[in-house]
Amino acid sequence: MKNTFGSNIQYTLFGESHGEAIGIVIDGLPAGIALDLDLMERQMEKRKAKGKISTQRKEADQVKIISGYFNGHTSGTPLTILIENTNVRSQDYARTQMLLRPSHADYSAHVKYRGFEDYRGGGHFSGRLTAPIVAAGSIAMQILQQLGVQIATHIEKLHDLEDVRFGQTIEEVETQIAYLQDRSFPTLDETCGKAMIEKIEACAKQKDSVGGILESAAIHVPAGLGEPFFDSIESILAHLLFSIPAVKGVSFGSGFDFANLYGSEANDAFALKEGKIVTKSNHNGGINGGITNGMPIHLHTVIKATPSIYQEQDSVDLQSGKEAKLTIKGRHDPAILHRAAVVVDSMIAIGLLEALCQQEAGLALIKQMSSNERGMIV
Numbered sequence: 001m002k003n004t005f006g007s008n009i010q011y012t013l014f015g016e017s018h019g020e021a022i023g024i025v026i027d028g029l030p031a032g033i034a035l036d037l038d039l040m041e042r043q044m045e046k047r048k049a050k051g052k053i054s055t056q057r058k059e060a061d062q063v064k065i066i067s068g069y070f071n072g073h074t075s076g077t078p079l080t081i082l083i084e085n086t087n088v089r090s091q092d093y094a095r096t097q098m099l100l101r102p103s104h105a106d107y108s109a110h111v112k113y114r115g116f117e118d119y120r121g122g123g124h125f126s127g128r129l130t131a132p133i134v135a136a137g138s139i140a141m142q143i144l145q146q147l148g149v150q151i152a153t154h155i156e157k158l159h160d161l162e163d164v165r166f167g168q169t170i171e172e173v174e175t176q177i178a179y180l181q182d183r184s185f186p187t188l189d190e191t192c193g194k195a196m197i198e199k200i201e202a203c204a205k206q207k208d209s210v211g212g213i214l215e216s217a218a219i220h221v222p223a224g225l226g227e228p229f230f231d232s233i234e235s236i237l238a239h240l241l242f243s244i245p246a247v248k249g250v251s252f253g254s255g256f257d258f259a260n261l262y263g264s265e266a267n268d269a270f271a272l273k274e275g276k277i278v279t280k281s282n283h284n285g286g287i288n289g290g291i292t293n294g295m296p297i298h299l300h301t302v303i304k305a306t307p308s309i310y311q312e313q314d315s316v317d318l319q320s321g322k323e324a325k326l327t328i329k330g331r332h333d334p335a336i337l338h339r340a341a342v343v344v345d346s347m348i349a350i351g352l353l354e355a356l357c358q359q360e361a362g363l364a365l366i367k368q369m370s371s372n373e374r375g376m377i378v
């Protein structure tokens with residue numbers, strides 16, 4: 001019954017949506033890393049609920065680092081990130097406490113925790129727990145950025161609306177990643193973004209919700225990261241991405257489209273570019289044999305429509321043991337995609353840092369980054 005990820009750097013998530021606070025403990029960060037708190041704040045901002053397209057539960061999401069951080073640097077001991085819950089309305093859940101919400105974790109959590117679970121706002125299963133993941137991901141991200149790695153995610157598809165996709169070359173993707181950095185709504189095509197916003201608002205009016213697909217790219221990832229079989233890059237990233245609430249599918253490169261391709265179409269031919277080995281296409285999403293090949297890592301994440309909708313639904317009442325009708329109250333996201341994009345980026349950063357730490361050279365590189373200016377003995 002553990003909730004920890006990672007072997008070199010370990011992440012333990014804690015808290016509940018309506019408890020006092022949520023947070024994450026990061027254990028194993030080397031001492032002496034100067035944290036970029038501005039980057040952390042920018043990333044947190046991207047996940048915040050804004051306007052009619054998000055939950056009306058507006059949280060400040062102020063990050064407090066309460067341990068493992070001293071004089072602007074990591075101290076090498078467990079780093080604890082705490083985010084207070086300041087805007088809870090638990091009464092919304094009191095009336096329907098015994099009525100299971102379809103597609104949420106109410107029933108499965110009840111079975112697992114034998115009725116001792118904190119049901120308010122989905123408790124520990126809430127999408128709210130992705131706030132500390134974004135804070136932790138920003139630390140992984142800043143370490144990777146020092147090595148030149150860049151990561152970005154956009155909404156490729158929201159129901160029947162489709163955005164422009166990432167290009168095939170590193171240069172194209174580099175320009176697209178730079179463009180996405182300051183988008184308030186994560187699409188590559190602004191007009192398509194506006195249409196998606198309208199669609200989410202229309203769905204909300206219909207007391208409904210909507211899902212879709214996120215497309216992500218990570219560039220300048222060194223070739224050679226990942227282990228064969230169990231710790232392949234795909235395994236590490238899929239593990240993390242499937243940990244995000246509402247994620248129901250993950251695919252790499254051409255993913256399920258490989259089913260339609262002959263070998264002659266699917267193979268990524270090798271070529272030399274300025275003395276470097278590259279591939280002419282990138283159907284394999286930058287990964288061969290579970291190991292990075294230096295091309296952009298390219299993946300898709302499917303996010304389902306938000307479970308909590310305001311239409312009447314069929315359910316079961318745990319108290320009476322009978323079938324019952326459920327009409328929820330509360331404040332919910334009519335779509336999760338736009339808020340989850342930065343969560344996906346954060347998980348990719350955490351996963352790539354884990355893979356980097358699995359390489360002796362990678363670990364040495366990260367240790368080199370931490371300054372030794374405070375050391376008495378060097």
Ligand SMILES: Cc1cc2nc3c(=O)[nH]c(=O)nc-3n(C[C@H](O)[C@H](O)[C@H](O)COP(=O)(O)O)c2cc1C
Binds near residue numbers: 104105122247309
């Ligand atoms: C950023 C984010 C926000 C979410 N907001 C809501 C929400 O407002 N209402 C809701 O019912 N589910 C929301 N979810 C999804 C649920 O937390 C998730 O569907 C639920 O925990 C069940 O997990 P599963 O969908 O992975 O099976 C959100 C998820 C994320 C990542």
Ligand SMILES: C=C(O[C@@H]1CC(C(=O)O)=C[C@@H](OP(=O)(O)O)[C@H]1O)C(=O)O
Binds near residue numbers: 125127330331
């Ligand atoms: C609060 C956040 O999102 C929440 C995620 C969520 C869920 O069931 O996942 C349900 C709602 O919370 P509650 O019903 O407790 O008000 C959302 O508002 C957040 O992301 O910060």
